[in-house]
Structures are given as C-alpha cells and as structure tokens.
Amino acid sequence: MLRNVLLALAVLALLSCSRQAAPTSTQLSPAATPPANPELVLATTTSTQDSGLLDVLIPMFEKQTGYRVKPIAVGSGQAMAMGERGEADVLLAHAPDSEVKFMAGGHGVDRKLVMHNDFVLVGPGGDPAGIAGLTVAKEAFTKIAGSKSLFVSRGDNSGTDQWEKKLWREAGITAKGQPWYLETGQGMGLTLNVASEKAAYTMTDRGTYLAMRQHLHLDILTEGDKSLLNVYHIIVVNPNKSDRINHAGAQALSAFMVSPGAQQVIGEFGIAKFGQPLFFPDAGKPE
C-alpha cells in the first residue's frame, strides 16, 4: 500500500516536472509569430561548435525566425547517421564523400555549400619527419610514415577523420594498425591535446587549432594544399524519414545559412580574436 502511494507520487513528480518544461521553452522564443513546431535538431560538427561560430549564428537565426535550435555537436559521421534515422532535422557537415552518398541514398533533400576553411598538418617544433614548409599534403604524409613519427588521428569517423584517411589512402600508405599511428576516437580539441602531449603530428582544421594554440606545443608545418580544403555543406534531411521531422524549420535554417547576413558573419568571425578569419563564406559558389 505504502509502496503504491509512493510510486504514484513518483510518477506524479515526474509528470509535473516534464510539464514545467513546456512554458520555459516557449519563453525563450520572442519572435512575433512563433512557428507551429519551433524545435529544431541540428546535428553539427564539433569544429563549428568548438570554434564558437554557432554561438553567434544560432541566436541570430532564432531571433529572426522564432525557431529554437538544438545544436548537437557530433562528428560528421554520427551527424549523417542521425540524419539517416530521422533523429536530426538538418545537418551541417564537412565530409563531402559521405555527404554525396547520403544524398544519393535519398536521406537528404537539399544540400547547399555554406563555407570552407582549411586543414593544416601540425606537429612538434622539432619536426622529426621534416615536413615543415611542405605544401603538398601527400609528401608530408609519406615523410611521416617513412620516419615512423607518431601521428594522432581522430579515429571517430568525423569529417576531419574521413578526410585524413582519404589522404593516407591517396598517399598509398596503410597507417591504421601501425605502432606510430594512434587513434583517440575523440573530438578535435582533445585530439590536439593528445598530439601536443605526445609530441606527435596530427591533422586539424585551422579554426580549432587557432582557438587552442596558446595551450599547445604544436606548430603549423604543412598548409596551403588544395587537398587540404575543408568544405561545409548544410543538408536538409528527407522529411519522409520520420513523421516527427521539422522540415519547415530545417529549410528555414538552410536558407538562413546561405543568406547574405549569415554569410557576412561567417566571413568576419574570428578576425577580432585571432587576427584572421576562421571560415570563408561560399554560398552560391560552384562546388
């Protein structure tokens, strides 16, 4: 009897606390005409989140439209897996090969070029593999493998990770499984920390590196290769994936990301703090 009463109380408490959430969530969207379904799940890359770019863009979008975005920072691999299941409404990814497959598989309905930045190879100042100043990524990878210098990989199937794996493949090197090749399975920030502590090489997007530079014992050694371009697309998930998808919201965010206002913010982001932009707006440009 006592148990039943207390169980009932517990259920009531759980219900009441989930009810409390509803009003607070609507208070956050002050737009004049709030959309019917204001909640929007954006699966995004860790690099856009860690650099702070989304902290600027998303409030801007929310203010303009009244949507409330839940940015879930995961690797591009997981972002697309979420899209395939209809667990996210819209994706911001930087893994072009997987994205093309994603679109071909009918998982997305609209894919737009948003911006790019670039990858750089960073490593210890001593540079045991001698890759400093190289401008061809393939050569740098060959030298790292040849000298068996420690290399730390994300190993998390993110956009950066997929790109790095592709460069190893193109250099004709099987890095995976080698004793000098470490995989963290973590985001870029953590991987940079590991590389720094182990005096190892790693490939990173420039933005995350610049944001963390002051704590790292790593220098940019190889940069400027065309094969190191890091391109971001926004993908609207196929609304047929789930009847709970917020398709209108996804389209609104997609349109916002390529709008002149957002593109200007993207181009100026980071200049004040790092003296150089972290991203370059690309909306409307050919691939």
Add this chain to the structure above:
Amino acid sequence: MDLVWDGIAQAFWLLVRGDRETYQVILRSTQVSGMATVLSVLVGVPLGTLLGLSRFPGRNVLIALVNMGMGLPPVVVGLLVVITLWRSGPLGGLHMLYTPQAMIAAQFVLAFPLVTAFTLASVQQLNPKLRTQILALGASRWQMLLLLLREARLPLLAAVMAGFGAVISEVGASLMVGGNIRGLTNVLTTDIVSATGRGDFARAIALGIILLALVYAASLAITTIQQRTRPS
C-alpha cells in the same frame, strides 16, 4: 601547475563577479541531479524497505539486480535512454531527448539502485526484534514502517548522499541524453568536457572546482544533520 592556479583564480572571479552563465550551469546541475535524487528516494526507499523486510521467492534475484544496478555504467544507461527517446524509439512521442527532463530520467536510472541498496542495507541492519516489539506494542503496519525508517534515518541520509553524489558528478549519460546544449542542457560535468575540448582549461578547472565545492557543500549539510540527530 600554473593552469590550476589560473583555474582557481577564474573560479573565484566567475563566482564573485556573478557570471550569469556559470550560475545558470550550477543551478541546472543542482536542479537536474536534485530532482533525479528526489525521484530515486521516492522509488528507492519504499523498494529497499520492501526488499529488506519481506521474504518471498525470487527475492535474492531482485536484490542481486539492485546490487548490479549500483554499478551501472553511465554511458550504457545514456545509450539506452537515448535509443528509447529517439523519434523512432518507443518514447519518441514525448519529445524529451535533449531536454533536462531526459537527463533527470537517465540520472534517476543511475541513482535509484544506489538508494534502494543503501535503504535495504540500513533496514536490514536494524535489530529484527525491533519489528516484533513495535508490532507487539500495538502499532499498525504503517506506524511500524515509519518507526523503522525513523530508526534507520542516518544510513538513509547516506543513501540520499550516495545517489546525489553519483549523479551530479556523472558525465557520460548526461552528455548523451542532454546533448550539452548551451543554455538548455549543459551542466557542470558536460561543460567541463566541452571546455577541455575547446582548450579552455582554466574554465574547465574553474568549473571542476565549483563542482567539488558543490558536492562538498551537500555532503557537509547532510553530515551536519547526521551529527545533530545522532541517537544517544
């Protein structure tokens, strides 16, 4: 080491300056884990009492399950809660994923076996004769239960503390079901993870120190009650 001093200094300034975001994160951590603890007590104390006082077939199987529950890996709980709350999952219609409520649910799953097991232990350590004595004095079953729980109140406080301490310092499940959304589901532990990922070590250490202070404050409060109400 300079990072640690930076962190301590920053923790101090975040608190003294009244940094709004920091206070929101502290408040959210306390609310989420506090609510999860309250729910675990509401379920765990009756369940633990029942298991401790009654004898029925299969009781040992249940107790073993509860004991196993004490060692539930938070990431596994997080994963299961995420899959359940997915849009395509059985409870997808609740739209609870990436909300503080989802975090409360996951932390509840982690905390209630702890509370149940501690309750079970504290009820069982009471002198079995006490029960017959209370009943012999003409108490109803309800009165007996309340009296027994009153006798066991000190170990029960330890149960509350264990539950709260476990969930407020837990990160795996909270990160997965909450998504660490700034201003909505970021709590102290998930914020420490993301600050570390960003390379913002001073903030990570500052939040870590605040988390430690919070856990200490809670433990101090409970210890104080315990010491004051110690039966002579």
